[in-house]
Amino acid sequence: MQSWNTYAKVLTALFVIANPVGAVPVFITLTSRYGVSGKRRTASVTAVTVFVVLVSAAACGDRLLHFFGISVASFRVGGGILILLMAMGMLGTNPSSAHYTPEEAEEASGKESVAVVPLAVPLVAGPGAISTVIIYANHTATWLDAVVLLVATVFVAVSVWVALRLADPISRILGGTGIKVVTRLMGLILAAVAVEFIADGASQLLPGLAIR
Numbered sequence: 001m002q003s004w005n006t007y008a009k010v011l012t013a014l015f016v017i018a019n020p021v022g023a024v025p026v027f028i029t030l031t032s033r034y035g036v037s038g039k040r041r042t043a044s045v046t047a048v049t050v051f052v053v054l055v056s057a058a059a060c061g062d063r064l065l066h067f068f069g070i071s072v073a074s075f076r077v078g079g080g081i082l083i084l085l086m087a088m089g090m091l092g093t094n095p096s097s098a099h100y101t102p103e104e105a106e107e108a109s110g111k112e113s114v115a116v117v118p119l120a121v122p123l124v125a126g127p128g129a130i131s132t133v134i135i136y137a138n139h140t141a142t143w144l145d146a147v148v149l150l151v152a153t154v155f156v157a158v159s160v161w162v163a164l165r166l167a168d169p170i171s172r173i174l175g176g177t178g179i180k181v182v183t184r185l186m187g188l189i190l191a192a193v194a195v196e197f198i199a200d201g202a203s204q205l206l207p208g209l210a211i212r
Contacts, residue, residue, distance in 0.1 A: 010136050011152045013193045016186045017083065017128045018050070018156045019090070020163035021179060026123060027167050030114040040165060042115045047161035049120035054133050054153040061134030072138050076201030079131030084194035086128045090187025124160055128190075135197065 027046075031039045065075055133153070140146045163170065174182065 007148045009193070010149060011155060012189065013132050013136075014054075014129060014152050014156045015159060016190045016193065017086070017126075017132055018124045018160060019183065019186050020124070020156075020159045021170065021174070022090070022183045022186070023119065023123055023160065024163055024167045024170050025176075025179060027119060027164050028171055030119065039167070042113070042119070043161055043164035043167075045113070045115035046119045046124070046164060047157045049116050050125045050160050051153055051157035053121055053125040054129060054156065055150070057130045057133045058137035058149055058153070061130075062138050065134070065138075071205075072135070073201045073204035075131070076135055076197045077205065078201075079128075079135055080194045080197030080199075080201060082131060083128045083197065084191060086126075087187045087191035087194055090183050090190060119164075124156075129156075132193075 027043075031042055034042065065072065133149070136149055140149060171179070
């Protein structure tokens with residue numbers, strides 16, 4: 001990567017895809033019968049799980065691509081399409097089925113703990129976030145690149161922890177409309193990130209399409 005602009009894109013893309021604020025309504029719903037200590041424990045476990053999943057994806061993603069014989073360019077296009085679908089869902093303020101489904105919500109409602117599934121996976125660290133981490137990890141060329149990617153995952157995990165710990169105040173302050181506005185803004189940014197992924201991947205698969 002080796003570019004401060006690229007580093008900023010990594011941080012922005014992961015934060016927007018994770019969308020900690022967008023996870024607040026789901027967290028409140030799934031933990032409605034929990035006490036204060038239960039909600040705090042759930043927030044902590046969710047944040048730790050998000051970090052572990054994203055770091056694992058960054059460390060093992062490239063090996064998985066090689067194992068299945070998938071080129072990074074193809075993965076960029078596929079990941080970009082997936083992220084674009086998620087962005088369209090966010091712009092409509094309706095969760096994408098690739099992000100979180102009603103069936104998963106119904107199943108989770110009967111579980112004692114919802115921190116790992118579905119809050120951490122797939123609500124926050126879902127296919128979009130995992131794809132983004134793998135794509136950026138493939139382009140790490142120096143130790144600084146790796147550190148920046150690690151810092152980005154830590155930032156996302158901490159953001160999730162803060163948002164969930166403050167879920168009730170955030171919900172009261174923003175309300176349903178405020179959360180929808182924030183989600184739409186993040187969806188717009190996410191759509192731009194997705195288009196960039198698709199364009200970069202397509203230019204590698206079809207060099208003749210590259211803009212000179």
